[in-house]
Amino acid sequence: MSTVGGETRAARQPFRRVDEPWARLRGAEEVLERWQSNGTFRNVTWSHRVDPHAASFADMPEGLAPSVRRALHGRGIERLYSHQAQSFELASKGKHVVVATPTASGKSLCYNLPVLQALASDPSATALYLFPTKALSRDQEEALRAFMRDAELSIGAITYDGDTPVDARRAARQRAGLLLTNPDMLHAGIMPHHTAWARLFSNLKYVVVDELHTYRGVFGSHLANVMRRLLRIARFHGSSPTFLFASATIGNPQAHASRICGEPVELIQDSGAPTGPRQVLVYNPPIVNAELGIRQSYIKTAVRLTRDLVRAGVPTLVFGNSRNGVEVMLKYLRDRLARDHIEPSAIHAYRGGYLPDTRRRIEAALRAGEIRCVVATNALELGIDIGALDAVVCAGYPGTMAGLWQRFGRAGRRRDLSLSVLVSSSNPVDQYVARHPRQLVSAPIEHARIDPDNIEILIQHLKCAAFELPFEPDDVYGDVPDDALGEALDYLANNGVVHPTSTSAGSIYHWASDSYPANNVSLRSASWDNFVIIDLDGSRTIAEMDWRSTHTMLHEQAIYQHEGAQYQVERLDFENHKAFVRRVDPDYYTTAMTHSKVNVLEQDEHATIDLGEVPLEAGLGDVSVVEKVVGYKKIKFHTHENVGYGEVHLPEMEKHTSAFWLTFSEDFVQSQPEPRAIVVDALRGLSKAMHVVGAVGLMIDPRDLGRTLGSRNEDEAPPGKGQGPGFDPTIFLYDSVAGGIGLASRLYEEREELLRRARHLIETCECEEGCPGCIGPDASDGDEPEAARKKLVLALLDAVGVSATH
């Protein structure tokens, strides 16, 4: 089939008139052939065929209730996939189970079947389903209700979230056998009123946690505490539920699930579901500026590849890593595809910031096939069922391999070929992946890391727990040791929020404050603390945004992009969490410039790295990190040139966390032949390389690891500069999450290996003077450094005796 044919057909037949949506059987194959013949493949650094996987079936479990069996029969299910049968069997024995099989392998049946079985055999049994988003609960509620009706179960399945009407809330409390909600609602709306939910808690047989992989970092640490509280409440009401987890692929599903619920969990990870072949491509846009290591725009490249796919009738999902990226791609795609007579409405954005109504409308249009290409941030990773997609294009590496495979997993059919494309950006980690693409299948996949004992998180939840039930002397809170629990409660007592009463067995701690602690604890940044974005023309709320993003996205004068249109922020009302915007039509967008400063609060560990002539000081401890947005750049659409700057005046954001640091003495800097500023700039380059290899080595999202170059001693560093003479330049790598989740200490332990890997990265990078993939491009803004940066970094490493191991 010729390429021309494909184009002609697309032009003759406008997509909005196609009756059978997205139904082009050979579309993906055709595009692949075309890319091979037209030179596109020259920039493909890796082309990998994932083989199809045949189905593995198991018989219906013997004990399955006849009504449930009939319901399955009605759905054409006569046998189960092996993993579904396995899950049923383990759950029936009361074992906690985590099912970690690929997207679209029928995971929901793995938990629905044991739950329905329980309800069929005991009408008073209850189950609690937790989904990370409201949209997912609604989706599941519909499916479950139909299933339960067919299984002749009269017990209700009710979604209880912020959108549930008052009447339905009462019904949910009194009657729901199966309650679907999200962790936030459980935390703030249900558990603090657990006595009103006595029916649910005293008969609680199963707790289903879907999309387990999304609960990592802060959110996961919160969830683990929510589960500790849940189990306390369940114990009070006399129940001891079995946990059923479902997860996308992560490196440690079993350990992670076990950390979340605090008990051993059985793992099921061999999927019995069939999958069609998948072609994976890693496309590294060609270098356009070899000196600076700048590559062709990955955004534009992703748009071009997507255009090829959509024109050939291949239903495509495009992922961007930022809201801005998504909006820019949406605008470009609509512009370009208009030339192919494809209506702009057939290409749509989908992202977390959309209000629920908008999201549901888009989901419906997707299912109906009215939308042929969706541009999304990670919202779709969450498994919303939008029907069969043939291709996924990731504009930029999502930061983790698990995240990438979850995105790739959104495309895929039972039999036919699907296409998964990663377009790497100039970001260091992207370049690392593009240059080591085999790691995508050979390296171990990332672990989901949480720290339920993170002190800030733990204390917040202990307050909530004390509000829910007084702490008795023999009380258990997850696996927190008794003495630590006692100290934490004494801490709360000293702060007057709990009141200790002495008894012969020990102290009882009662909540003693005129407040509702759950309201002050947000499980994720994106919930109660959201800023609303108000369009001044029409005075309507067009979106919400997580407050952490407001500093960089909603500062005054920022161009905010929403559904392909541009708005300028006229006023940011920080106190009331509102941003007022007005529709504009600029030829540029804005990106914020941030500055961060680290101050050591307490040093826990200290070591000298003595490998060569000059020793290095390494440390580990608690730091305060102050981040501030200092200004923004205006970037012109399409050409991406920098067309101006502006100042931003926003409060600083401060957090306490754990950091690893590496100090180069001032004497060492002075002893170098190069000027001080250039040596410091080289060290900053080294910190970038350490950040890249650190993130890759720890298998984490690079955003979880903060980096800055400053002074070991804050007082000596001029604020905002960090380059004045007389201070010891120090590289800081720190946990982005306040309180830390243990990344810094891992880096400290592997400090020498970290330096060696950084050296290896720099040595093997093909750029000349530093590129985003290693030490970063020269950032001196016009002051041309005289020395070759890369050579200087390597010379500095020589001086401290770091040689590459590889």
Add this chain to the structure above:
Amino acid sequence: MSIKRGLARLAQTTPRKLDVASVRGALPGGLRETEHGALHLIDEYLEPRHHHGRTPIASALQVSTERLAQLALNPELESIDLRRALFFDTETTGLAGGTGTVPFLIGIAWFEDESMRIQQLFLPEMGKEAPMLHWLRERVQQSSCVVSFNGKAFDWPLLRTRFVLNRVPAPSLPPHLDLLHCARRVLRPRLQSVRLVELERKVLGMYREDDVSGALIPQLYFDYLDGGDISPMAKVIEHNANDLIALAALVAELVGHFDEVHGSDDPRDHLAYAKVAERTGDPARARSFAVAAANGGGEARCTVEACLLSARMARRGGEIDDEERALLGALEAADTDELRAGVRVALAKFYEHRRKDLARALEHATGTALAEGEAAAERRVNRLRRRLSS
């Protein structure tokens, strides 16, 4: 960061609470042994002639339970024995609700002959709720109804939570008279706020001296728990007793004034009572209160509304002349075009359907647009013209 290290860090940055100076006296009341443990009980009788403001509280016993049931929109209250009514009010550690809000003082009261008996159950330390709850449970089970102010939304759900948490079986609640809802129904049009303190001043003529502010009460209790001075707690106990007494006085006033028309009452009150009577199927009472409201010399809007209600009641009784008089009275009272338009709609309907006087109906129908909209008014006029010419 280990938990212990983290705690040390947090402790550095958060100020420790100051110790409260320990100057304690004795709280009123005393400990009473019960089969469920010691209970701190404040138990007292009021004089039979006790007045709250200008209201003798024993007059609460005299009110008609039919009126009471009507006012509460709850037929269950019709035949209750007021001598077994239990008044209750709680003081709590907060207003947030949920499992962490504790009622540390549960006030209950009932009549014994003409005297009010007040018992206040005080929580001397956290965790000793069981004796209080058992005591309350027994009292509730003996009662014909419970009377509260906002108890349906606040106090009772909170108490139910305490029963569950302390594993004491909750009593099944007899009919619940929540005076907040009654007060809203009757007094909202006249008083902007129907908070208890406002009602006390404006309905009962009672001004408390040296009362504690409700907002401070949780902290006063926490201070007490921490060993602080007891005198603020004694004031909280007095405050709670006064709230209980106010409940009885309010029953007397709210229901008493519904039993028969008090000429000196505000026409807005009369109108509100008329509406309650209409809603509960008591047209005769509705009409007499509506007439009182119409003749009360109130604002035009109130008079017009009263006349219209009066006309509706007359129609029910088939008294066509009275209906006409009431409607014309409404028209006379209406002092704005908008009010007149509303009345003219009623008059147009009245003459068209009741009097079959199409000409007069048309006369009024030409001025209804402001009330029913241009389109509906035009349809009405056209229909009447058509019928007149046929």
